[in-house]
Amino acid sequence: MTDEATRRTVSQIPLLKTHAGPRDRALWPQRLKEEYQALIRFVEQNKAADNDWFRLESNADGTRWTGTCWFIHELLRYEFHLEFDIPVTYPDTAPEVAVPELDGKTSKMYRGGKICLTEHFAPLWARNAPRFGLAHLMALGLGPWLAVEVPDLISKGLVVHKERQREASE
Amino acid sequence: MATVEELKLRIRELENELIKCKQKQCAVEDALQRPKIDIMSAEVVDSNPYSRLMALKRMGIVDDYEKIRTFTVAVVGVGGVGSVTAEMLTRCGIGKLLLFDYDKVELANMNRLFFQPHQAGLSKVEAAEHTLRNINPDVSFETHNYNITTMENFTHFMDRISHGGLEEGKPVDLVLSCVDNFEARMAINTACNELGQIWVESGVSENAVSGHIQLINPGETACFACAPPLVVAANIDEKTLKREGVCAASLPTTMGVVAGILVQNVLKYLLKFGTVSYYLGYNAMQDFFPTMAMKANPQCNDRYCRKQQEEYKKKVAEQPKVEVVKVEEEVVHEDNEWGIELVSEVTEAELQAATGTVPDLPEGITVAYTIPAEVKESGETVEETEQSLEDLMAQMRKL
Numbered sequence: 001m002t003d004e005a006t007r008r009t010v011s012q013i014p015l016l017k018t019h020a021g022p023r024d025r026a027l028w029p030q031r032l033k034e035e036y037q038a039l040i041r042f043v044e045q046n047k048a049a050d051n052d053w054f055r056l057e058s059n060a061d062g063t064r065w066t067g068t069c070w071f072i073h074e075l076l077r078y079e080f081h082l083e084f085d086i087p088v089t090y091p092d093t094a095p096e097v098a099v100p101e102l103d104g105k106t107s108k109m110y111r112g113g114k115i116c117l118t119e120h121f122a123p124l125w126a127r128n129a130p131r132f133g134l135a136h137l138m139a140l141g142l143g144p145w146l147a148v149e150v151p152d153l154i155s156k157g158l159v160v161h162k163e164r165q166r167e168a169s170e
Numbered sequence: 171m172a173t174v175e176e177l178k179l180r181i182r183e184l185e186n187e188l189i190k191c192k193q194k195q196c197a198v199e200d201a202l203q204r205p206k207i208d209i210m211s212a213e214v215v216d217s218n219p220y221s222r223l224m225a226l227k228r229m230g231i232v233d234d235y236e237k238i239r240t241f242t243v244a245v246v247g248v249g250g251v252g253s254v255t256a257e258m259l260t261r262c263g264i265g266k267l268l269l270f271d272y273d274k275v276e277l278a279n280m281n282r283l284f285f286q287p288h289q290a291g292l293s294k295v296e297a298a299e300h301t302l303r304n305i306n307p308d309v310s311f312e313t314h315n316y317n318i319t320t321m322e323n324f325t326h327f328m329d330r331i332s333h334g335g336l337e338e339g340k341p342v343d344l345v346l347s348c349v350d351n352f353e354a355r356m357a358i359n360t361a362c363n364e365l366g367q368i369w370v371e372s373g374v375s376e377n378a379v380s381g382h383i384q385l386i387n388p389g390e391t392a393c394f395a396c397a398p399p400l401v402v403a404a405n406i407d408e409k410t411l412k413r414e415g416v417c418a419a420s421l422p423t424t425m426g427v428v429a430g431i432l433v434q435n436v437l438k439y440l441l442k443f444g445t446v447s448y449y450l451g452y453n454a455m456q457d458f459f460p461t462m463a464m465k466a467n468p469q470c471n472d473r474y475c476r477k478q479q480e481e482y483k484k485k486v487a488e489q490p491k492v493e494v495v496k497v498e499e500e501v502v503h504e505d506n507e508w509g510i511e512l513v514s515e516v517t518e519a520e521l522q523a524a525t526g527t528v529p530d531l532p533e534g535i536t537v538a539y540t541i542p543a544e545v546k547e548s549g550e551t552v553e554e555t556e557q558s559l560e561d562l563m564a565q566m567r568k569l
């Protein structure tokens with residue numbers, strides 16, 4: 001389910017123009033520029049809306065992405081490392097985002113910590129390829145996933161705030 | 171208390187003991203493993219592992235069963251379906267198997283067939299090769315423990331498909347997709363379209379009660395990108411299907427059935443008997459097996475698919491007497507190159523607007539989703555920029 005707020009957020013992310021994957025040596029650098037442009041805009045918008053929640057960066061050829069995402073729950077900030085590879089079939093298929101440290105803690109995850117997206121995501125991506133990019137993946141995939149899973153994991157005690165963890169061990 | 175020297179000595183002793191144990195274990199395994207068999211015999215004796223297979227020849231079902239030993243099959247994904255597929259082909263005496271999987275055996279896989287608890291932690295391809303080699307030492311194995319969808323691995327994957335045949339340098343005869351995700355299927359599709367490699371797609375639904383196999387001959391039949399994925403209609407009210415708290419379910423039965431119809435189709439195709447299915451579905455709820463064939467879509471997004479179609483047309487024109495596949499349905503692929511469509515399930519009307527035409531398919535088969543035809547409001551696109559990629563990367567880091 002894509003809620004109204006998510007739809008509004010996504011509609012503000014600029015769409016991409018270049019239909020090229022990492023195997024397309026000539027056009028991939030252009031696509032990569034567009035990915036960064038869209039991501040920069042999205043992060044700036046999030047900051048302006050006081051809802052800054054992730055950072056991403058890639059290796060030089062843009063095939064491997066790593067970063068952090070965070071979620072504020074009851075005034076505490078929970079931060080997670082995230083990573084994914086750009087599949088050779090990108091942008092026709094979306095990358096599989098992984099949050100490795102949560103692997104094994106929720107059933108809404110495939111092995112290796114890859115997040116399990118809702119059944120609405122694949123059709124949505126297919127309908128909008130190749131104009132959706134990584135910023136859209138964050139907004140429609142990881143964002144909603146964190147919003148559902150993190151509070152649940154916290155309530156079950158499977159995710160503990162780092163400060164609290166330290167206090168508990170002292 | 172023991173000194174460091176004493177402990178070092180003890181470690182060396184234990185290491186030697188371990189080596190001896192391993193050697194003993196290997197000797198036992200070698201003794202248990204039957205020697206290789208040069209020629210498949212039809213002789214019915216309890217020591218001949220091929221007698222019942224060779225009987226297919228005597229009964230007139232298969233013309234030349236021994237030919238199985240000349241074929242190479244690549245199995246991509248050695249999970250619930252792939253492992254059983256590989257075992258069936260091994261027992262049938264296939265010439266060579268190439269196995270691709272990046273995953274490890276986990277205890278969570280034990281609701282499926284083939285792997286055993288003591289193999290937990292081993293790579294799936296390594297564990298599978300060990301078991302399969304014991305079952306049939308006549309089969310050659312080549313294993314690759316990696317994810318085929320990343321840049322580097324994909325290049326290697328393409329190379330092994332086109333050169334990994336029984337006779338090194340020759341292409342494999344068939345690629346079988348036993349993967350569990352869309353990205354990997356699309357990667358196999360991309361490779362096979364570029365190489366003109368015939369392959370069979372297989373899949374089990376996330377609710378574990380349906381599955382399918384689909385034979386794809388690039389240029390002739392619809393490729394995986396020609397239409398949205400074809401799935402078996404579940405006949406389950408979506409509203410009653412609870413997805414909360416789970417990703418996917420799986421049953422050894424459904425996976426076994428799908429592996430069975432997959433390998434059956436492979437044997438029929440390779441050994442030329444019976445009718446080869448182009449699409450065969452399995453609906454476990456109603457026990458219904460819908461079939462169909464679909465020709466390639468001239469507007470397919472994959473340019474190599476379109477190129478293969480041109481070549482196929484030429485080939486058919488040159489050999490007018492070649493029997494052409496009976497094609498029952500053609501999917502109209504809606505052109506949506508610049509259409510932006512944000513879907514939500516908020517209202518029925520909205521859902522209707524966001525849904526494209528469902529192609530005319532036989533009863534029991536449908537598409538996983540549709541692509542709407544009409545172009546709605548065009549969103550804002552990224553602007554032209556003077557900034558270099560390095561500038562943008564630096565800007566992103568500074569945010």
Ligand SMILES: [Zn+2]
Nearest residue numbers: 393396470475
């Ligand atoms: Zn195609």
